[in-house]
Amino acid sequence: MEPFELLELALGTTVTIAKFCLEIISVFCVIAGMIKTAQLAFELNRSRDTPFPFNQIRLRFGAWLALALEFQLGADILATTVAPTVEELGKLALIAVIRTFLNFFLGKELRTEMELQKEKIEVAKAGKLFEE
Helix, strand or coil, rough: CCCCCCCHHHHHHHHHHHHHHHHHHHHHHHHHHHHHHHHHHHHHHHCCCCCCHHHHHHHHHHHHHHHHHHHHHHHHHHHHHCCCCCCHHHHHHHHHHHCCCCCCCCHHHHHHHHHHHHHHEEEEEEHHHHCC
């Protein structure tokens, strides 16, 4: 066996192992996001004096999904480094597009939610000033 064949075999094995590890991390991100989101929903649901914060819960889970997609994209990039097929390249392109759109809209919603939270805090502070 020639040295380059050995190196190619080693690269293929390394890529396969790294891809598998990234996919496992992606699965753990989804599971952790599901658990953390359920905890948040339970904690926020216990305080019945406010309406259920659907957006806050959705954004929390969306952030975890975006993180999982980052790891999945990394795994797919690795898969295309060794003899990529047209199908693999198409899958990579689709995941990249989905991740980009998800991150764009999630970031936009997070900024909007933060602005709304700041406004609520300012209104609450202004209300306290008038009470004093």
